[in-house]
Amino acid sequence: MTFYDLIWLVPVFPLIGAAFNGLVSNRLGLPKTVTHTVALLGAGAAWLWGWAAVVQWMLTEDTHRPYVVEVFSWIQGGELAIYGGRVVPLEVAASFQIDALSAVMLGFVTFVGFLIHLYSVGYMHSESDRAYARFFSYLNLFMFAMLTLVTGSNLPVLFVGWEGVGLCSYLLIGFYFEKDWCAAAGMKAFIVNRIGDFGFLLAIFFAFFYFGTLEFAGLHEAMAAHHGVPAAAATIIGVLLFVGAMGKSAQIPLYVWLPDAMAGPTPVSALIHAATMVTAGVYMVARCNFFYQLSPTAMLTVAVVGGATAVFSATIGLVQNDIKKVLAYSTVSQLGYMFLAAGVGAYIAAIFHVVTHAFFKACLFLGSGSVIHACGGEQDMRKMGGLRKHMPTTFWTFVAATVAIAGIPPLAGFVSKDMILAKAFEAGLTDLNGYGTVYFLLWGLGLAGAALTAFYMFRLVYMTFFGSFRGGEEAEHHLHESPWTMTLPLQVLAVLSIVGGLLIGFPGQLFHLEGWSLIERFMAPVVLGHGEHGHHAVSFALEWGLVVVSVAAAVAGILVARRFYRLDPSFAKPRALAERFPFAYRLLLNKYWVDELYDATVISGTVKGSRLLWEVDARVVDGAVNGAAHSTVGSSFLSGVFDLKVVDGGVNLVARIYDVASRAFRRLQVGYAQGYAMVMVFGAAVLLGVFYLIKL
Amino acid sequence: MISAEPYVALSLVLLCLGLVGVMVRRNFITVLMSLELMFNAVNLNLIAFSFRLGDLAGQILAIFVITVAAAEAAIGLGLIIALVRLRDTVSLDEADLMRS
Amino acid sequence: MDFLIANFEAVLFYTVALAAVAGGIGVVTLKHPVHAALALLETFVMVAVLFVLRHAEFLAAVQVLVYAGGIMVLYLFAIMLVRFKGMRPDEVFLSGIAPLAILGGVLLGSFVAIGILLGTMATGEGGAAAMRAVGDELPGNTEAVGWVLYTTYLVPFEVVSVVLLVAMIGAIIFGRRDAELSKPGGEVKP
Numbered sequence: 001m002t003f004y005d006l007i008w009l010v011p012v013f014p015l016i017g018a019a020f021n022g023l024v025s026n027r028l029g030l031p032k033t034v035t036h037t038v039a040l041l042g043a044g045a046a047w048l049w050g051w052a053a054v055v056q057w058m059l060t061e062d063t064h065r066p067y068v069v070e071v072f073s074w075i076q077g078g079e080l081a082i083y084g085g086r087v088v089p090l091e092v093a094a095s096f097q098i099d100a101l102s103a104v105m106l107g108f109v110t111f112v113g114f115l116i117h118l119y120s121v122g123y124m125h126s127e128s129d130r131a132y133a134r135f136f137s138y139l140n141l142f143m144f145a146m147l148t149l150v151t152g153s154n155l156p157v158l159f160v161g162w163e164g165v166g167l168c169s170y171l172l173i174g175f176y177f178e179k180d181w182c183a184a185a186g187m188k189a190f191i192v193n194r195i196g197d198f199g200f201l202l203a204i205f206f207a208f209f210y211f212g213t214l215e216f217a218g219l220h221e222a223m224a225a226h227h228g229v230p231a232a233a234a235t236i237i238g239v240l241l242f243v244g245a246m247g248k249s250a251q252i253p254l255y256v257w258l259p260d261a262m263a264g265p266t267p268v269s270a271l272i273h274a275a276t277m278v279t280a281g282v283y284m285v286a287r288c289n290f291f292y293q294l295s296p297t298a299m300l301t302v303a304v305v306g307g308a309t310a311v312f313s314a315t316i317g318l319v320q321n322d323i324k325k326v327l328a329y330s331t332v333s334q335l336g337y338m339f340l341a342a343g344v345g346a347y348i349a350a351i352f353h354v355v356t357h358a359f360f361k362a363c364l365f366l367g368s369g370s371v372i373h374a375c376g377g378e379q380d381m382r383k384m385g386g387l388r389k390h391m392p393t394t395f396w397t398f399v400a401a402t403v404a405i406a407g408i409p410p411l412a413g414f415v416s417k418d419m420i421l422a423k424a425f426e427a428g429l430t431d432l433n434g435y436g437t438v439y440f441l442l443w444g445l446g447l448a449g450a451a452l453t454a455f456y457m458f459r460l461v462y463m464t465f466f467g468s469f470r471g472g473e474e475a476e477h478h479l480h481e482s483p484w485t486m487t488l489p490l491q492v493l494a495v496l497s498i499v500g501g502l503l504i505g506f507p508g509q510l511f512h513l514e515g516w517s518l519i520e521r522f523m524a525p526v527v528l529g530h531g532e533h534g535h536h537a538v539s540f541a542l543e544w545g546l547v548v549v550s551v552a553a554a555v556a557g558i559l560v561a562r563r564f565y566r567l568d569p570s571f572a573k574p575r576a577l578a579e580r581f582p583f584a585y586r587l588l589l590n591k592y593w594v595d596e597l598y599d600a601t602v603i604s605g606t607v608k609g610s611r612l613l614w615e616v617d618a619r620v621v622d623g624a625v626n627g628a629a630h631s632t633v634g635s636s637f638l639s640g641v642f643d644l645k646v647v648d649g650g651v652n653l654v655a656r657i658y659d660v661a662s663r664a665f666r667r668l669q670v671g672y673a674q675g676y677a678m679v680m681v682f683g684a685a686v687l688l689g690v691f692y693l694i695k696l
Numbered sequence: 697m698i699s700a701e702p703y704v705a706l707s708l709v710l711l712c713l714g715l716v717g718v719m720v721r722r723n724f725i726t727v728l729m730s731l732e733l734m735f736n737a738v739n740l741n742l743i744a745f746s747f748r749l750g751d752l753a754g755q756i757l758a759i760f761v762i763t764v765a766a767a768e769a770a771i772g773l774g775l776i777i778a779l780v781r782l783r784d785t786v787s788l789d790e791a792d793l794m795r796s
Numbered sequence: 797m798d799f800l801i802a803n804f805e806a807v808l809f810y811t812v813a814l815a816a817v818a819g820g821i822g823v824v825t826l827k828h829p830v831h832a833a834l835a836l837l838e839t840f841v842m843v844a845v846l847f848v849l850r851h852a853e854f855l856a857a858v859q860v861l862v863y864a865g866g867i868m869v870l871y872l873f874a875i876m877l878v879r880f881k882g883m884r885p886d887e888v889f890l891s892g893i894a895p896l897a898i899l900g901g902v903l904l905g906s907f908v909a910i911g912i913l914l915g916t917m918a919t920g921e922g923g924a925a926a927m928r929a930v931g932d933e934l935p936g937n938t939e940a941v942g943w944v945l946y947t948t949y950l951v952p953f954e955v956v957s958v959v960l961l962v963a964m965i966g967a968i969i970f971g972r973r974d975a976e977l978s979k980p981g982g983e984v985k986p
Contacts, residue, residue: 674727715900717823719901767960
């Protein structure tokens with residue numbers, strides 16, 4: 001038995017931890033030491049086993065082919081007729097696979113996950129024993145779902161993980177459920193995600209309908225051979241999958257839940273809403289790249305949405321004052337970059353950015369958690385400042401991660417972001433799929449986004465760590481550095497933010513050393529048709545030119561931030577700017593009023609629609625029945641009078657029938673369920689009657 | 697050997713009886729019983745055609761119908777208990793909270 | 797006697813069918829719920845007999861066990877639990893809509909019957925011939941049903957199990973004494 005034959009144990013370890021903490025520790029209120037020991041053991045075992053499996057697999061197996069482990073037969077659905085009249089058995093196994101993409105995801109998810117578990121030990125120590133157990137139970141459950149997601153070898157298993165992480169996200173956002181707004185944020189995340197999941201589910205159905213299999217390997221082969229399936233199939237499936245990714249990875253128009261998700265504890269924001277879960281959409285698009293590679297439309301959709309999101313949310317991040325909100329919008333923006341990369345066919349660059357982003361954004365979130373911890377729960381940056389002196393470790397790790405996300409060479413963020421921008425530019429230059437102009441435009445957007453990123457991140461650093469403390473004397477006394485369980489993860493992640501990029505994705509093309517980019521070589525077999533385009537379309541000089549341009553954009557952003565927020569402690573310049581352009585400022589501060597827009601259209605639309613239907617039922621339906629009853633009563637009365645006076649006798653019967661009928665109608669009108677049932681029966685009879693009349 | 701026709705006819709008669717029962721009974725419990733009658737009529741039809749066509753699918757469907765009928769009975773009787781607790785009656789015409 | 801033996805199946809069928817219809821009428825007309833329940837029980841058993849006649853032995857067993865055994869007991873329990881006070885005879889039926897309801901039922905029934913007749917006419921095979929039983933082909937015994945149920949229809953089977961689970965949870969919630977279905981204040985009629 002090898003480690004990778006038992007790859008399914010990786011998600012199972014944290015599941016055991018979750019079960020113990022959720023069912024035993026939470027019930028009995030066991031001491032915190034027991035709880036976090038079990039949780040750390042679960043996450044740690046997953047980490048060690050996962051890395052061991054990846055290393056052993058790389059050494060002993062052919063890394064060009066996914067290694068699939070079937071655990072048990074899950075769905076046996078009999079035979080189904082699919083596209084083209086083929087009849088295939090619906091059989092899905094609970095199977096896991098390890099290939100280059102899974103290996104990369106497994107590597108960093110287990111590692112970052114463990115670090116954040118460690119950090120939580122320090123961060124959550126003031127909770128009650130039972131809440132502590134609940135927290136770690138959810139966190140371990142999340143690890144289980146996320147690891148299932150990245151190691152599943154078919155769409156249904158991926159979907160199980162997908163829903164699992166969504167559930168854990170909901171539970172953890174609403175962790176402080178006694179506060180209304182936290183519970184509401186959790187529900188918002190869940191509902192918005194459901195919209196995306198609907199698309200994902202449809203995509204799974206379509207995939208089976210067209211290909212008769214749901215295994216990634218089988219789908220990859222079918223798409224590589226591309227015969228017997230209409231070209232539209234790839235577009236339909238690709239776009240629907242992307243709808244799912246929009247929800248999970250917070251892209252326009254479904255991004256609204258992520259900023260609200262900051263209601264959860266900070267380690268959760270770091271683990272779920274920055275490093276791992278929100279990148280599940282990117283992972284899924286990269287995993288299903290074979291659909292996108294064959295559908296220019298789907299690719300363009302992904303790229304445009306990604307590019308637009310990158311800039312849109314960056315502009316909102318410019319003016320936010322809540323430290324976690326800035327980071328949240330920054331996350332949305334960085335996710336946009338990842339999708340931009342996927343949309344230009346650079347899936348490897350997308351995954352590379354996922355990994356580096358996990359390093360520096362987790363570091364930033366954990367750092368902000370450390371800051372909030374020190375400030376006694378204060379999240380408003382206007383009440384911070386000067387923290388550099390009080391918390392040196394947090395300060396240097398935070399700055400390292402900020403420089404990385406701003407895109408200053410040679411830190412991790414620069415390497416991956418530059419790779420994305422270069423690929424976007426290349427797509428424009430080679431006129432990819434005939435949409436060259438659009439891709440050029442997206443490159444421009446990406447560049448603007450890079451400058452904005454540098455600006456708002458340095459604004460955050462200057463407002464938080466420089467200047468003097470603005471939170472009052474009393475709060476200043478409480479400022480303290482965090483315990484080692486919190487600073488150790490910070491330091492590890494900061495070091496990775498600095499060297500991680502060069503380590504795994506050395507930009508070899510800049511130095512005529514193409515083979516040096518480990519991730520590119522390692523992941524090449526995952527992408528359909530990778531390497532078929534031949535050598536680079538961008539010349540060596542142009543490549544360096546692009547680097548210079550993107551670095552210049554970042555430096556410009558930093559300099560503006562320094563001028564606004566460092567050299568002028570009263571922040572007079574940005575205030576003057578806000579007063580000169582009040583509308584633009586309020587537009588950004590209120591996040592383009594998107595939440596209000598959704599509230600006014602979708603939400604109140606639904607509420608009003610339901611109310612309207614209720615009114616229709618109460619007024620129109622009941623009213624109509626009422627009216628019918630009244631008119632029948634009236635007419636029967638009239639005809640009764642008429643009969644008595646004019647004909648009487650036999651014709652009396654007519655009146656009697658009317659009378660009986662009207663009595664029945666009167667029964668209906670009072671709204672008994674059985675009255676409605678009767679209307680239904682008559683309706684069915686009338687329908688049948690009409691049908692016969694037409695048929696004969 | 698009897699053909700399928702008498703079975704279909706019987707099924708139809710039972711179904712209509714159930715239908716009328718659902719509409720005319722005032723007691724919630726007997727309304728549910730009439731529903732069970734309709735389920736039985738459907739099952740009879742399914743079995744008759746399963747035999748006629750030599751296809752087991754009809755029997756399988758009947759099993760599912762029985763399961764759903766059991767579920768319906770559980771929920772329906774739960775509703776009756778709730779209704780009695782709420783309004784102290786089993787008369788359907790007094791279950792009219794939705795009317796405003 | 798010879799006639800009876802020669803047409804044993806037909807005689808059995810019509811006897812049982814009549815009993816079933818009688819039971820059905822009983823369900824709809826009998827005033828006391830317990831009597832109606834007994835009539836329903838009779839119909840259940842008669843239908844089970846008809847299942848046997850159509851070689852659905854397994855289903856006949858299920859019918860007796862689940863319907864006559866399980867569901868019927870459930871009904872009797874419910875009748876007992878709600879301390880049925882005995883409605884006044886004039887309260888048993890919704891007399892206002894009863895005539896129309898019966899009319900509707902008969903109308904729909906006859907329309908469906910017409911549809912069946914029309915359908916068999918349209919196929920051109922002649923109603924009776926089209927519906928005649930297929931000789932000696934016996935579609936089902938317990939083993940065959942089990943085989944099909946757990947292979948071809950496994951997914952629907954699992955889904956139905958979920959339905960049962962949901963029903964169970966729903967019934968528990970409805971039945972809980974402390975259930976906050978609660979009386980909406982002030983809206984309860986005096």
